[in-house]
Amino acid sequence: MYLSDVDLREAVACGALIVNPLPDKEIGPTSIDLHLGSIDDALVWDLDALAKMNEAYGHKPRELNIARMAYNFIAEEYLVKPPREAEATNETLVFCREDAVVLRPHGFVLWQTQEIVGTPC
Secondary structure, eight states, X not given: OOOOHHHHHHHHHHTSSEEESOOSSOBOSSOBOOOBOOGGGOBEEOHHHHHHHHHHTTOOTTOOOGGGOOHHHHHHHHEEOOOBGXXXXXXXXXXXXXXXXXXXXXXXXXXXXXXXXXXOO
């Protein structure tokens, strides 16, 4: 479902959507532009460690069962900072180059925003 800028503003105004601080001019026709945190906040999956854990439990190596996932456990154990470009190989999907994070096709990064975004409980 897409919400228009009018719907997004209404959802924020009535508390159905929490964005704090709310960007002044960055609510577009169907989106709210958020600001990424520091490059040091970017994280990627440690796929080798995740595969070893899955194999120990008899699961497929590169799958994460989110229905039974304890996020805090997974985040602490299997999320790591992306490697620097000098450490990256041709197979590395996400790496840092100077002050940027580079994503190759099929790459995935988790990155905090400067804003707090959520819905009420």
